[in-house]
Amino acid sequence: MNKLRACCRVAALLPLLWAAGPLGARTWTVDATGPNKRISVAVASAADGDTIRVLAGTYREGTITIDRRLALVGVGRPLIDGGEQGDVVVINAPGTTLRGFRITGTLVSNINDNAGIKVTKADSVSIIDNIVEHCFFAIHVASSRNTVIERNQVLGDPKAPETRMGNGIHLWHCAGAEILDNISQDHRDGIYFEFVTDSHIRRNKSLRNSRYGLHFMFSHRDTYSDNTFSGNGAGVAVMYSKEVDMRRNKFIRNRGASSYGLLLKEINDAVIDSNQFNDNTTAILLDGCNRLEVIGNVFQGNGWALRLFSNSMTCHFEANSFTGNTFDLSTNGDPKYNSFSGNYWDRYRGYDLDRNGTGDVPFRPLSLFALVNERMPYAVVLSRSLLTQLLDQAERLIPSMTPEGLEDAKPLMKSPHGSIGL
Amino acid sequence: MLKVYKYTLIDLARNKFVGGWLLLLLAITLGLFQLEDQPVKAMLSLSQVLLALVPLVASVFSIVYLYDAMEFTELLAVQPLHRSKILGGQVLALATALVLGALAGAGIPLMLFHPGGASLTLLLACIMLTLVFTAIGALIAIRNREKARGVGLGLVVWFLFVLVYDAILLWVMFAFSDYPIEPLIVPLAALDPIDLGRIMVLLKVDLAAMMGYSGAVYEKFFGSARGILLALAALMAWVAVPAALGFRAFSRKDF
Numbered sequence: 001m002n003k004l005r006a007c008c009r010v011a012a013l014l015p016l017l018w019a020a021g022p023l024g025a026r027t028w029t030v031d032a033t034g035p036n037k038r039i040s041v042a043v044a045s046a047a048d049g050d051t052i053r054v055l056a057g058t059y060r061e062g063t064i065t066i067d068r069r070l071a072l073v074g075v076g077r078p079l080i081d082g083g084e085q086g087d088v089v090v091i092n093a094p095g096t097t098l099r100g101f102r103i104t105g106t107l108v109s110n111i112n113d114n115a116g117i118k119v120t121k122a123d124s125v126s127i128i129d130n131i132v133e134h135c136f137f138a139i140h141v142a143s144s145r146n147t148v149i150e151r152n153q154v155l156g157d158p159k160a161p162e163t164r165m166g167n168g169i170h171l172w173h174c175a176g177a178e179i180l181d182n183i184s185q186d187h188r189d190g191i192y193f194e195f196v197t198d199s200h201i202r203r204n205k206s207l208r209n210s211r212y213g214l215h216f217m218f219s220h221r222d223t224y225s226d227n228t229f230s231g232n233g234a235g236v237a238v239m240y241s242k243e244v245d246m247r248r249n250k251f252i253r254n255r256g257a258s259s260y261g262l263l264l265k266e267i268n269d270a271v272i273d274s275n276q277f278n279d280n281t282t283a284i285l286l287d288g289c290n291r292l293e294v295i296g297n298v299f300q301g302n303g304w305a306l307r308l309f310s311n312s313m314t315c316h317f318e319a320n321s322f323t324g325n326t327f328d329l330s331t332n333g334d335p336k337y338n339s340f341s342g343n344y345w346d347r348y349r350g351y352d353l354d355r356n357g358t359g360d361v362p363f364r365p366l367s368l369f370a371l372v373n374e375r376m377p378y379a380v381v382l383s384r385s386l387l388t389q390l391l392d393q394a395e396r397l398i399p400s401m402t403p404e405g406l407e408d409a410k411p412l413m414k415s416p417h418g419s420i421g422l
Numbered sequence: 423m424l425k426v427y428k429y430t431l432i433d434l435a436r437n438k439f440v441g442g443w444l445l446l447l448l449a450i451t452l453g454l455f456q457l458e459d460q461p462v463k464a465m466l467s468l469s470q471v472l473l474a475l476v477p478l479v480a481s482v483f484s485i486v487y488l489y490d491a492m493e494f495t496e497l498l499a500v501q502p503l504h505r506s507k508i509l510g511g512q513v514l515a516l517a518t519a520l521v522l523g524a525l526a527g528a529g530i531p532l533m534l535f536h537p538g539g540a541s542l543t544l545l546l547a548c549i550m551l552t553l554v555f556t557a558i559g560a561l562i563a564i565r566n567r568e569k570a571r572g573v574g575l576g577l578v579v580w581f582l583f584v585l586v587y588d589a590i591l592l593w594v595m596f597a598f599s600d601y602p603i604e605p606l607i608v609p610l611a612a613l614d615p616i617d618l619g620r621i622m623v624l625l626k627v628d629l630a631a632m633m634g635y636s637g638a639v640y641e642k643f644f645g646s647a648r649g650i651l652l653a654l655a656a657l658m659a660w661v662a663v664p665a666a667l668g669f670r671a672f673s674r675k676d677f
Contacts, residue, residue, distance in 0.1 A: 255633050281634045301462075303631030324462050326631035346463060376595050378604045380631055381611050384466070385620055386474055387588040 025049040032057025032078070039072070039080070040064050048093075054078045054101070065090045066098075074100030077131070081105040086112065088135070091119045097126040106135040108164050115140035115166070119147060127152060137166035138187065146176040156186035162210045167192040171199075179204060189215040190232065197221055204228075212237045213254070224249060229261075235280060237263040244270040253279040260285050261302065267292065277302055283325075286312045295319055298417050304330050304370075313337040321415040322346060322365075326383055329365040330374050331403075340365060340408040344415040352413045363411040366402045368395035426498065426511025427518075430491070434519040437487070443479055443520070447527025450475075461536040462627075469544050469623045472528060474584050476548050477555040477616055481576040484516045484559030489569040496677050509560070509672045513665070517556045524548050540626040543650065547619035550657040554615045555580075557661050561668040564675060587614045608643050612653070615660045622653045 028042045030052060036042060040061050042052050048069045056076030062085040066072065070093070082088035082105035089103060103116040116135035119125050119142070126148040132138040138154040141147050154168040168184030170192045171177055177199040183206075184190040190206030193199070193216035203226045206213035213229035214236045216222070225247040229236050235254030238244065244267060251261035261280035264270070265287045274296045277283035283302040286292070292315040299305035305325040308315070310333030317339070322328045323346040342358065347367075350359035369388040373379050382388050395402060434440055450471055458464035488495075491512065498508045528548065532541040559576055566572040591610055595603070611617045624632060643649045 255630055257634055279630055281630050301630065303628070303634045323460065324466075326628045346460075372592075376599055377634065378607045379592065379595055380634065381607055381617070381621060381624075382588055382592060383628060383631065384470060384624060385588050385617070386470070386585050387592065389470070390585075 025051070027051040027053060029053045029055065030059075031055040032059060043068070043070065046070055060105075063087050063090060065092065066096055067092045069093045069095040071097040072099065072101070073097075074102075074130075077102050079104070082107070082116075084108075087114050087118045088116050089118070091117070091122055091125055094123045094125065096122065097128065098130060099126070099128045100130065102131045102133065104133045104135060106137070108136045110163075113137050113140060113166060113170075115170070118142075119144050123147075126150070131155065134160075135166070136164070137170050138168045138184070140167075140170045140172075141174055141177070142172045144174050144177075146178075147171070147174060148178045148180075149182060150178070150180045152182045154182060154184040154187065154190075156209075158186040158208065162188060165210055167215075168206070168209065171196045174199065178202075183207070185209065189213075190229070192216070193219040193222070195219065199223075200225075202226055205230075207231055209233065214238075216241060220244070223247075228252070229254070232259075234258060235260040235263060237265070238267055238270075239263075239265040240267075241270075242268045245273075246270065246275060247273045248275060250276045251278070251280060251283065252276075255279070255281045257281070263287075264289050264292070271295070272297060276300075277305070282307050285309075286315060288312060289315055291315070293318075296416065297321075298323075299328075300324055303327065307331070308335045308338060309333070310335045315339075316341070318342050319412075319416050320344070321417045323415065326380075327367065327370045327373065329367075329406075330370040331366060331406075332374055334403040334406075336403055336405045338406075340406075342410045342412055343408050344412040344417075345408065346415075348411045348413075350411065357413055358410040359413055362407040362409045364396055364399065364402060364407045366406050367392045368401055371401060423507035423511045426503075426508055427515050428511075430512050430515035431518060433491075434487075434515055437519075439483060439487075440519050440523055443483070444523040444527040447472075447524060448531065451528050451531040455531060455535040462540075465532070465536045465540060465544065466627060468528070468532070469547075469620075469627075472544065472548050473551070473616055473620050473623070476524065476551045477583065478577075478580045480520050480552045480555035481559040481562070481580055482573060483520065484513070484556045485563045485572045485576045486569070487516060488512065488560060488563035489572060499677060505673045506669050509564075509669060513556060513560045513668070516560075517553055520552045520556060521549050524552055540623070543626045544623050546654075547622045550654065550661070551615060551619045554657060554660045554664070557664040557668060561664045561671065564668050564671045583614050583616045588617065591617075612656045615657060618653045618657050618660070622650055625649045625653075 028046055030036050030039050030042045038061055039054060039059055043066055046052060051071040054074050056078050058079045058081060060081045060083050062083060077100055079102045080088055084105055084107045086107050088106055106114040106116055115137035116132040117127055118140045121143045123145040127139060129151045131153045133155050134157040139149060165188040167189040168187035173195040175197045179201045180203060182204045185207040187209050188211045190209040190213045196219040199222045201224045205228045207230050209232045211233050213232035217239045220242045223245045228250040230252040232254055254261050259281050261277045261283040263285045267289045269291045272294045276298045278300050281303045283299050283305045285307045287309045289312045294317045296319045299322045301324040304327045305322050306329045308331050310331055312335060315338040318341050321344045328345060345363050348359060348363045350361040352359050368391050451468060454464040454468050529545050562572050562575050
């Protein structure tokens, strides 16, 4: 609160400082109870580089379009209610900042993708510290570069049917975006990227969205780190992208037949490092992926830790921990061009006579029962029965049906992640 | 009936086998929790051991005990007592002793090392399986005059339920995998009490995988709390049917 006050003071001083400045930037104040009641009037009278302070209150002006380079700053979190007439705030001017507002009241429309905050063809726009509530799309950015979306709370309507839900943070055809410290929940997709390159998604929380927590397609050279994706309808889907870097994210409790902690389709040259997968039906599905480095991740209590389709090649799995999963690995064929080395498997029953920390006999992560289950999914009722245990043991001793080369030659005796409780 | 129950229970309390069962369970449970660094893993290993061992012990012990108590039973049968009360008292006492043994031997360490829903479900499954196999054991003991034959039959029934039935079920799945047999799998699994107990535990620990298959029956069964309740109801039927058959056989038995 003190920070905000300090900000206000600085903002209040700005006109004095800038009044004589060469740019002649001015500060305008809009107050719902004062003479200047309307934000759109202030925008129309302001010039490029001006600041508009909006004091606490409710502003119902339909769609507000910002067509010049302004800094809009909410003081005491004013509410902008679009009154269901279309978009609420539309930003068309590069370099605009929108900070400190509460925004609601979009018109649900599947033709226009109406959004609480819509940025179109405007570079270097900053959207900071706003609360976007019960909007169709919340923050919608198209054809813009270097957008910053930081510390916003995007809260959809959990009771809305999926046909009346848009995406929380939606980027289309952008580059160099920074998506930091946001919360996106109860939307269709929490964060949606299509044709977005060279961008960073950090420290966001995407929760309880009806479809994907994070959904991105055709988005290359992006970084995703320290995000949490939890309780989303179908987890996280990453498709048709190259050189993606995913680190230290948490994928938690994404359950259902077509739900995945992380669904990877046609991903090339990606790094998946130090992520945590808990309690998902399928932690990672790899479909047609090439040259992936999957390193140091924790797979705990998932139905399937890895489903590796045989159309994936040269993916490497190292230093991961697999504990308490119903199946550690499953496949639809023979994924022999992929490699496992130095992972920890809680099912490993080998020994380490030379005490070098890795087991002396290889571990075969693909169990016979996992293969049976791939053909007959309903066989899952037999899991952990004496019969399947015996079959798996027999198969491990004398492999006949599971692919020969699929093994971890240096399984770790201890988890590199310490003891992990459920 | 209460008197028969009381004296049988006193006799059972002096029985070395019941104490041995308690100690064995205690040793297994404590051993597993000390061997495994993660309590969840110990719980899972324990569930596999218990789900196989509890039915074996319950059926074989109740068969052996009822044969050994045959003279006492005959003595009671000549008294002006209703026969169902004699058998009822004995079987109830057997079940009480075995359930108490399981609760003390496995229940207390489980609650200490890994408290929670999964452990409670495992205990519940163990109790239900004890009841089911005590009833089956009693039925076998009543229907067969020879002790060796009765014990042999008890072992066969146990083996059938613990392994053979699952093998048949897996074979059925393979053989008919071209047909829409998916709605039949859960009802078929319910024909094996040990499978029912195992599924109850699965519903607690492996739910993520259970939800991976989108068959309609599976979703109904696994998608809600109904799964465990249905499994419990089926297990109760598994107690009631052998018990009813046993009582009928006992009331008509010519000693």
